[in-house]
Amino acid sequence: MEYEDRYRQIKKAKYECLVFDLDDTLYPLNSGLAAQCRKNIGDYMVERLGIEESQISALCDLLYKNYGTTMAGLRAIGYKLDYDDYHSFVHGRLPYENLKPDACLRNILMSIPIRKVIFTNADKVHATKALRKLGLEDCFEGVICFETLNPPEQNTPLDRGDDTKGSIFDIVGHFSRTTSQAGLPTTPVLCKPSESAMLRALEIAKINPQRSIFFDDSTRNIQAGHRIGLHTVLVGNSHRVKGADHVLVSIHNIREALPELWKEERNQEKYDIQKMLLYKLL
Numbered sequence: 001m002e003y004e005d006r007y008r009q010i011k012k013a014k015y016e017c018l019v020f021d022l023d024d025t026l027y028p029l030n031s032g033l034a035a036q037c038r039k040n041i042g043d044y045m046v047e048r049l050g051i052e053e054s055q056i057s058a059l060c061d062l063l064y065k066n067y068g069t070t071m072a073g074l075r076a077i078g079y080k081l082d083y084d085d086y087h088s089f090v091h092g093r094l095p096y097e098n099l100k101p102d103a104c105l106r107n108i109l110m111s112i113p114i115r116k117v118i119f120t121n122a123d124k125v126h127a128t129k130a131l132r133k134l135g136l137e138d139c140f141e142g143v144i145c146f147e148t149l150n151p152p153e154q155n156t157p158l159d160r161g162d163d164t165k166g167s168i169f170d171i172v173g174h175f176s177r178t179t180s181q182a183g184l185p186t187t188p189v190l191c192k193p194s195e196s197a198m199l200r201a202l203e204i205a206k207i208n209p210q211r212s213i214f215f216d217d218s219t220r221n222i223q224a225g226h227r228i229g230l231h232t233v234l235v236g237n238s239h240r241v242k243g244a245d246h247v248l249v250s251i252h253n254i255r256e257a258l259p260e261l262w263k264e265e266r267n268q269e270k271y272d273i274q275k276m277l278l279y280k281l282l
């Protein structure tokens with residue numbers, strides 16, 4: 001009987017979970033954080049890795065395009081990084097003061113009777129700080145972040161920065177000869193938009209993609225989400241793109257675009273989440 005009740009509850013709910021990207025999704029691109037982040041990444045590559053300043057722009061573009069994040073790309077082509085040092089360098093000097101408490105978004109999120117989880121490629125410290133500044137830290141059940149997918153205990157000694165430079169793959173040279181990704185080295189870093197990384201994240205948080213909605217400002221993340229079965233909402237855009245089930249100019253427009261979210265039955269199911277593996281924001 002108990003099983004049947006539970007089955008009926010699950011059957012009623014079309015959506016069980018909302019999965020939100022953080023940066024440039026829960027706050028607008030014009031906050032200035034993204035631009036400063038790009039600059040800090042370039043500075044890190046010059047100061048910590050000794051890369052010529054004139055190469056930074058082209059290299060960053062190629063790494064970001066081919067590996068999801070510049071850091072994942074740097075690791076793929078052979079640079080050895082201390083992940084914590086990278087994150088504190090890149091995020092430590094961001095203009096967090098530009099992020100203001102968003103009471104409107106907070107009310108919207110709090111009123112949706114569905115599980116909500118953050119899924120960001122950024123590290124735990126940044127996610128915690130940004131969500132606190134936005135006043136949204138208690139709107140989510142948990143945060144899937146860099147450390148969730150790349151736990152420190154799984155990093156090899158070299159990942160911790162014992163050596164900064166081994167043999168470096170010339171990715172700029174590669175793409176001057178071909179447009180093909182064939183022959184590119186792989187990265188040990190798991191991040192969006194890698195489908196296997198995204199599936200791993202959903203598995204850790206016990207999220208069924210068929211019953212979940214994924215909000216992200218990145219077209220390629222949205223398209224990857226669509227391919228693994230998530231319902232998708234591209235945020236910060238006004239043009240429909242392939243792979244996006246909905247497009248929102250601002251995250252504040254959720255109610256207009258998806259009024260059905262407020263009609264979902266309150267899900268009484270107690271989820272057996274592996275919260276140990278998620279980073280709770282307290």
Ligand SMILES: [Mg+2]
Pocket residue numbers: 021022023024025216217218
């Ligand atoms: Mg984003």
